[in-house]
Amino acid sequence: MGQKQGRERLLTQPTISMHDTHSGPYDSSSKGHSRNSSADGQQEFELDRNLPSDMLYSSDRNKVTLDDFELLKLIGRGNFAKVMQVRKKDSGLVYAIKILNKRKLEQADQLEHIRTERAILQYVEHPFLIKLVYAFQTMEKLYMVMEFVNGGELFFHLKQERRFSESRVKFYAAELFLGIEHLHNQNIVFRDLKPENVLMDRNGHIMLTDFGLAKYLLKQDRTHTFCGTPEYLAPEVLLQRGHGKPVDWWSYGILIYEMLVGIPPFYSDNVQDMYNKILHSDLLLSDQLMTQEVQDLLIRLLERDPRKRLGSGPKGTSEIKNHPFFRGIDWQDVYDKKVVPSFRPKVRSELDTCYFDEEFTRQDAIDSIGDPSYLGASAQKAFEGFTFNSNGRHLRIDSGDRIL
Numbered sequence: 001m002g003q004k005q006g007r008e009r010l011l012t013q014p015t016i017s018m019h020d021t022h023s024g025p026y027d028s029s030s031k032g033h034s035r036n037s038s039a040d041g042q043q044e045f046e047l048d049r050n051l052p053s054d055m056l057y058s059s060d061r062n063k064v065t066l067d068d069f070e071l072l073k074l075i076g077r078g079n080f081a082k083v084m085q086v087r088k089k090d091s092g093l094v095y096a097i098k099i100l101n102k103r104k105l106e107q108a109d110q111l112e113h114i115r116t117e118r119a120i121l122q123y124v125e126h127p128f129l130i131k132l133v134y135a136f137q138t139m140e141k142l143y144m145v146m147e148f149v150n151g152g153e154l155f156f157h158l159k160q161e162r163r164f165s166e167s168r169v170k171f172y173a174a175e176l177f178l179g180i181e182h183l184h185n186q187n188i189v190f191r192d193l194k195p196e197n198v199l200m201d202r203n204g205h206i207m208l209t210d211f212g213l214a215k216y217l218l219k220q221d222r223t224h225t226f227c228g229t230p231e232y233l234a235p236e237v238l239l240q241r242g243h244g245k246p247v248d249w250w251s252y253g254i255l256i257y258e259m260l261v262g263i264p265p266f267y268s269d270n271v272q273d274m275y276n277k278i279l280h281s282d283l284l285l286s287d288q289l290m291t292q293e294v295q296d297l298l299i300r301l302l303e304r305d306p307r308k309r310l311g312s313g314p315k316g317t318s319e320i321k322n323h324p325f326f327r328g329i330d331w332q333d334v335y336d337k338k339v340v341p342s343f344r345p346k347v348r349s350e351l352d353t354c355y356f357d358e359e360f361t362r363q364d365a366i367d368s369i370g371d372p373s374y375l376g377a378s379a380q381k382a383f384e385g386f387t388f389n390s391n392g393r394h395l396r397i398d399s400g401d402r403i404l
C-alpha cells in the first residue's frame with residue numbers, strides 16, 4: 001500500500017517558517033534543500049532516572065549510538081530529516097529514528113527549531129504525543145529515536161476515504177484535543193497541526209508528531225515567527241501581529257473541517273488566494289455533512305479574532321471540552337484509550353510498513369557516510385546538550401526557508 005497520492009499537497013504546500021518577521025507572507029523567494037546522511041564518531045549518552053527496561057540492557061550502559069540499531073526501512077523524509085524504522089539490537093524493540101544533517105540544519109538556520117523539538121519531545125509525556133526514547137549525535141548528524149507508530153498518517157487515511165463520518169472525526173478530535181491541551185498547559189504552542197503530523201497507531205489511536213515548529217512561550221504569551229502550513233495558517237499569523245496558543249485552535253478547526261469535508265475550508269491552488277480566503281472569505285458549512293453541533297464548533301474555532309476564538313476565553317480550553325459537539329464524551333476514558341476506535345489499520349506486526357510510501361520503503365535503509373570535518377568546534381557547540389535518553393504533508397514554512 002503506497003502513500004503517494006497523499007503527498008500531492010505536501011509537494012505543493014510546504015510548511016513555512018521565518019524568524020524574519022519583516023519578510024511578510026507575500027514574499028516569494030525560496031531555498032531548496034537536499035539531504036544525505038551517515039554514521040561516524042559517537043558521543044556521550046546521558047542516563048535518565050526513568051529508563052525503560054530496554055535501555056537498562058543496552059550493550060553499553062553509558063552510550064547509545066547508531067551501532068546499537070539495525071536499520072530496517074526508510075519510512076519518510078521531511079524537509080530536513082530522514083526517518084527510518086530501526087530495531088534495537090539488544091532488546092529487539094522497534095523504533096523510528098529521525099536523522100538530521102547538522103550542516104543542512106545550520107545552513108537553513110534551523111538549529112533553534114531542532115533544539116526546541118528535541119527539548120519538547122524530551123519534556124512531554126502524554127498518550128497522544130510521540131515519545132522520544134533516545135537522542136544522540138555524531139560530528140555531522142543528529143539522531144532522535146522515537147516510538148514507532150505504523151498505522152499511517154491521518155492524511156493517508158483521509159485521502160483514501162475522502163472524508164470521515166462525524167463520529168469518527170469526534171474520536172480523533174477528542175484525542176487531539178487532549179494532546180494539544182497538554183502542550184498548552186506546558187506553555188507550548190504546536191503551530192503545525194495538520195493531518196500529515198497526526199500518525200495512527202496500530203490500534204487506531206492517534207499520535208501527534210513533528211514538533212519542529214513548536215514553541216515555548218515562556219513569559220510572553222505571543223510569538224512573531226511566520227510559520228506553519230499555508231492551508232492551516234491562522235489569520236493572526238498571516239497578519240503578523242503576534243500569535244499564541246489560539247493558533248492551534250484555529251488549525252484544529254481547519255483539521256476538523258478537512259476530516260469532515262475532504263478539503264480545508266479556505267483551500268485554493270494559489271497560495272496568495274488561499275491567504276486572502278483565510279482572511280476574508282465566509283466559512284461554508286454543509287448541512288449534509290455536518291450536524292448543527294459541529295457547525296457551531298467550527299464557527300467558534302474558525303473565529304478570525306484570536307481573542308474571541310473558542311478556547312481563548314476566561315474558561316480556557318474547557319470551552320472546547322464542554323462544547324455540545326463533545327457532549328457524552330468521557331474525557332478520562334479518552335485519555336485512558338478506553339474509547340475503542342471505529343477504524344483499526346490493517347497492520348500485521350510492529351514491523352509492518354504497509355502504510356508508508358513505497359517511494360521510501362523500497363529504498364535501502366542506509367545512513368550515508370559524510371565528511372565530519374566541515375563543522376568546527378565552535379559550530380559543534382550549537383548542538384551541545386542534544387544527547388538524550390528518556391523513558392521511553394502539507395509542507396511547512398520554515399526559518400530561512402521562504403517558499404511563499
Ligand SMILES: Nc1ncnc2c1ncn2[C@@H]1O[C@H](COP(=O)(O)OP(=O)(O)OP(=O)(O)O)[C@@H](O)[C@H]1O
Pocket residue numbers: 015075076077078079080081082083096098130146147148149150153196199209210211212393395396
Ligand atoms: N515516530 C514515527 N513513527 C512512524 N513514522 C514516523 C515517525 N516519525 C516520523 N515518521 C514518518 O516520517 C515522516 C517525516 O517525519 P517528520 O514529519 O517528523 O519530519 P520533518 O522533517 O520534521 O517533516 P517536515 O519537513 O514536514 O517538518 C512523517 O511524515 C511520518 O510519515
